[in-house]
Amino acid sequence: MRLCFLVEEQYRHDGMPVDVIRQLRSWGHRVDVLRPGGSLLKLSETVRAGRHDAWILKTVSGGPGLTLLEAAAGAGLTTVNDARAIRGVRDKALAAVTAEAHGLPVPVTYAAMRIEEFAQVPAAEYPLVVKPADGSSGRAVRLVPSPDRLAHQASQDAERGADGGMLIAQPYVPNSGVDLKVYCVDGELYATERCSPLHPDQPASERQVPLSAEVAAIAARVGEVFGLDLYGVDVVLGPDGPVVVDVNDFPSFRQVPDAVARVAWAILRLADAGGTRPRAAAAGAAALLSAQPSAPAVGPLGGDA
Numbered sequence: 001m002r003l004c005f006l007v008e009e010q011y012r013h014d015g016m017p018v019d020v021i022r023q024l025r026s027w028g029h030r031v032d033v034l035r036p037g038g039s040l041l042k043l044s045e046t047v048r049a050g051r052h053d054a055w056i057l058k059t060v061s062g063g064p065g066l067t068l069l070e071a072a073a074g075a076g077l078t079t080v081n082d083a084r085a086i087r088g089v090r091d092k093a094l095a096a097v098t099a100e101a102h103g104l105p106v107p108v109t110y111a112a113m114r115i116e117e118f119a120q121v122p123a124a125e126y127p128l129v130v131k132p133a134d135g136s137s138g139r140a141v142r143l144v145p146s147p148d149r150l151a152h153q154a155s156q157d158a159e160r161g162a163d164g165g166m167l168i169a170q171p172y173v174p175n176s177g178v179d180l181k182v183y184c185v186d187g188e189l190y191a192t193e194r195c196s197p198l199h200p201d202q203p204a205s206e207r208q209v210p211l212s213a214e215v216a217a218i219a220a221r222v223g224e225v226f227g228l229d230l231y232g233v234d235v236v237l238g239p240d241g242p243v244v245v246d247v248n249d250f251p252s253f254r255q256v257p258d259a260v261a262r263v264a265w266a267i268l269r270l271a272d273a274g275g276t277r278p279r280a281a282a283a284g285a286a287a288l289l290s291a292q293p294s295a296p297a298v299g300p301l302g303g304d305a
Contacts, residue, residue, distance in 0.1 A: 001029045001271060004052040006036055006068055016252050016263070017058040023264040036064040047071045054078040054271030058250050059237065061090045061246040062134040062165075073243040080270045081249050085227035087249045093133045093168050095226070102225045105218065105243050107170035115154050118169045119147045125171045129245075135164040143172060143198045171244070173238040177202040178234040180242075182211065183253050184228070186266035189216050192255040196236070208255045215242050222247055229270055230263065 003024060005017055010016075012035070021031050026281035032052065034041065036059065047068070055072045057079070059065030068087060072081040089095045096109035110121055113134065118128060123146070128151070131141040144153055177199035183190045195202040219233045222244065232251030235242050253259040 001054075001268060002031060002032075002034045002052045003267070003271065004034060004055045004072075006034050006055065006057045006059055006065040007293050008036060008063050008065055009038055010060050011058050014058075014252075015260070016250070017056070019260045020264045020267070023260050024267070028262070029268070034068070036068050038043075041068075043071070047075050047077070049075055049077060052077065054080050054267070056080045056250070056267060057083075057086060066090065068245075078271055078274050080259060080267055081228050082229055086249045088226050089228070089231075089249055091133060092131070092135065092246070093166060095247055096168065096170075098225065099222075099244060099247075102221075104221060105241065107173060107243060107245065110169045112167055112169070113164070114145075114149050115157065115167055118144070118167075121147070123147055127172040128169040129172050130167055130169045134224050141197055144169075169247070170272065172198075173236045173243045175236040175238055178214065179245075180209070180237065181254075182233045182235060183251060183255060183256050184219060184223055184231050184233075185253065185259070185262045185267060188262075189219055190253075191215065191255045194254075206255060208257075218242055218244065230266060247291065 005021055007017060021033065024031050034046065055069055057065050057069045057075060066083070067084045069079050069086065070083045073079045088098060093109065093111045096106055100109075107129075108125070110118060110128075112118055115130060116261060118130065121128065124159035126147065127145045129144055130144055131142065132139065135141065140157075142153060144150060175196070176194050178193050179196045181192050181194060183192070189211055191209050192204040193209045215235055218235070221233060222233050223229070226247060228247075228249060230250050232248040232253070234248075235245060236245055237243075255262055256262060
């Protein structure tokens with residue numbers, strides 16, 4: 001099989017996707033790596049039907065990689081995940097509206113171009129979690145305790161040379177300081193917990209944990225709503241139950257057993273199926289309780305090397 005990975009500089013040495021690419025090549029598949037933003041690309045040759053069986057994106061939000069992936073999809077090529085689905089979660093303002101419209105448990109979301117404008121949010125909604133609408137990897141996420149701290153936060157942003165662009169703000173959901181990350185790989189769900197970036201004083205631990213039926217059903221529903229096959233869902237366990245605070249396409253899959261082989265195998269199956277595979281069903285996800293499944297037997301999918 002012939003695959004094309006779009007990998008931006010930030011992920012050039014990251015295990016996801018470097019180890020996955022290495023695994024696929026070891027199975028005999030041809031994998032080309034394009035670095036959008038770091039090289040000259042002749043688009044008429046790069047995006048051409050028949051050159052690759054599927055394109056896979058691992059880039060930062062707001063980078064040029066998604067444009068190339070969308071160009072490939074527009075030319076009728078298979079992409080993993082679907083390019084439209086990726087756009088739908090990388091714009092966090094759009095993702096919040098989509099999630100709420102489909103009944104997913106998400107916080108109330110406000111949007112503004114300048115952080116000072118969040119002063120209009122009722123004081124009872126504070127503290128607020130503020131982040132860029134096109135953010136990724138926890139970049140520039142901050143907790144603003146009260147309206148009178150907005151001016152100070154704006155000054156800090158200016159000193160850091162923070163990029164412009166839309167911001168979103170959501171009321172902070174009281175929790176233990178630990179985030180739950182649920183990963184979906186080829187229809188199977190895996191849960192890990194890690195210290196929240198909003199609570200840096202917490203012990204820096206990360207481990208695989210049991211997945212409750214309630215959270216599994218929510219994570220499966222996220223895949224259905226956004227049309228994703230490989231994805232991650234950030235969940236906090238608040239006083240009123242689980243709340244979805246972020247959705248990521250092609251995340252790190254940290255703590256997923258045999259993650260490299262599982263992700264590589266999922267990419268091959270999605271590519272072979274034209275980019276669409278059955279996603280985790282809520283009923284099946286609900287059966288994933290304390291024990292996580294052992295690693296499947298994995299190997300190369302037949303096809304062109």
